[in-house]
Amino acid sequence: MAKASKVIVTCAVTGAIHTPSMTPHLPLTPAQIAEHAIDAAQAGAAILHLHARDPLDGRPSADPDVFAQFLAPIKAATDAVINITSGGSTKMTLAERLAPPLRFKPEMASLNMGSMNFSIHPVASKIRDWKYPWEQAYVEGTEDIIFRNTFRDIRLILKELGEGCGTKFEFECYDVGHLYNLAHFVDAGLVKPPFFIQTIFGILGGIGPDPQNVTFMRETANRLFGSDYHWSVLGAGRHQMSLLTHAAIQGANVRVGLEDSIYLGRGKLAETNAQQVRKIRHLLEELGYEIATPAEARAMLALKGADQVAF
Numbered sequence: 001m002a003k004a005s006k007v008i009v010t011c012a013v014t015g016a017i018h019t020p021s022m023t024p025h026l027p028l029t030p031a032q033i034a035e036h037a038i039d040a041a042q043a044g045a046a047i048l049h050l051h052a053r054d055p056l057d058g059r060p061s062a063d064p065d066v067f068a069q070f071l072a073p074i075k076a077a078t079d080a081v082i083n084i085t086s087g088g089s090t091k092m093t094l095a096e097r098l099a100p101p102l103r104f105k106p107e108m109a110s111l112n113m114g115s116m117n118f119s120i121h122p123v124a125s126k127i128r129d130w131k132y133p134w135e136q137a138y139v140e141g142t143e144d145i146i147f148r149n150t151f152r153d154i155r156l157i158l159k160e161l162g163e164g165c166g167t168k169f170e171f172e173c174y175d176v177g178h179l180y181n182l183a184h185f186v187d188a189g190l191v192k193p194p195f196f197i198q199t200i201f202g203i204l205g206g207i208g209p210d211p212q213n214v215t216f217m218r219e220t221a222n223r224l225f226g227s228d229y230h231w232s233v234l235g236a237g238r239h240q241m242s243l244l245t246h247a248a249i250q251g252a253n254v255r256v257g258l259e260d261s262i263y264l265g266r267g268k269l270a271e272t273n274a275q276q277v278r279k280i281r282h283l284l285e286e287l288g289y290e291i292a293t294p295a296e297a298r299a300m301l302a303l304k305g306a307d308q309v310a311f
Contacts, residue, residue, distance in 0.1 A: 006292035007284055008253040008300065010170070010198075010232060011045035011273050013037050014053060015259025016060035016089035017120055019135040021127050023262040025271045028058040030069035034077075037070070039274035040257070041080035044281045046297035048074065049083045049110060049170065049257065052100070057132045060089035062096040064103045071104060071311040079294045081303060083108035083170055086157055090118055090145045091138070094153055098161065105165040105310040107303045110198075111149075111157055113171055113178035117205035118147040154181070158190045166304045170232075172198045174206030176220055183224045193228035196301050197221055198255060201243060202236030209239035211246050218250055230300060237261050240276070245283050253292075256280050 013036050014027050027036040030052075037048045052066040053059065067084065074082060084106045088097035101109045121143035130136045149157075161167050171191075173179050185191045199217045202209035207217065214233060221231060232253035235243030240261040244254040256276040264270040264279065281291055298305065 006290045006296055007248060008047060008230070008232065008292045008297045009045045009277060009280060010047040010049055010083070010253070010255040011037070011040040011277050012049040012255060012257035012259035013040065013051070013273050015051050017259060018262055019139060020058040021129065021131045021135050022123070023258070023269050025269060026058070026258055026262070028053045029055040030066060034070040034073040036273045037074045038077045039272060040277045041078035043274040043277035044291050045080060045277045046292050046294045047081040047083050047108065049085065049255070049259070051085045051088070051259065057134060059134050059138070060091070062088050062092050062099055064100045067100045067104065068311065075306065075311060079306065081108055081294055081297055082106050082309070083110060085110045086161065087112050087147070087172070090142060090147045094148070098157065101161055101167065102165065103310065106167055107298070107306065107309060108170055109161055109167050110172055111154065111169040112147065113149070113154065113173050113181045115146055115148045115150060116174055118145065119143055119204045122204070151181070154185065155190065158185060162190070166308060168196070168301060168303055170196050170198050172200055173217070174200045174203055176207065176217060179217065179220050179224055186225070194300065194302055195229050196232065197229050198232045198234055200234045200236070202239045209235055209243055211243070214243065214247050215250065218252070234260055238263060241280060241283065244280055248284055248287065248289060254280055254284070
């Protein structure tokens, strides 16, 4: 793992996992997404990981015109690195998922490193009143959904978005096999260092949120990639802050945001993304770590620069 002097904080602002019935604080409209993202950047997030929502009912959207409504305001108000999802949601086709990043050519995009069962269906039993008609079927339906990213899909994304647009990736690894999938593309010459590995813990269908698994994923990545990568950790749901603190002590960068957890503490909903950024920043700074600025994150990850995007 590359030695970093400062910790990169990523904030995933809205995602495609949580639905409006789970929390009233989830940003849904372009204006809300922009406001949450800008506040998160001002709180210390160097990277903003962005999805879009249908502004009418909050369902995940892959419409580039919706992305356009918040990308420009965020870029105008902050120098944070803008990272556009290529994962979208489990319901979207590859072409739908790629439409926004191919249009806007961001500095970074997420890239799930394999197909997987990706489920939140157990949450459905805890919700009595659904705000919008689409939500219950969407959440329950994840019991029988596979998120698809085949080797061919990943190769296409690396070629068209990576080589074609100069975009670097947040390589999302939900299990140890995803690290080996990434190693395959490194060996093929399609992924060049330095690269940014986001190891994800606590999603049903992926590796569990045990501290031992964090160490295992880190050691595996070190064996495969040596000093060619920067490591980051995402802890889903209630595991967010404790797992991130544990990982940071081992040298990890961190990711927070309402995509990953709707809580700020035990039983307390986060009202904004910035609250989570401020909390992890406080924890890290109390432990003696410094938080990377967007300029420092760009230098660490060898990004092309905000002046090279198409928005």
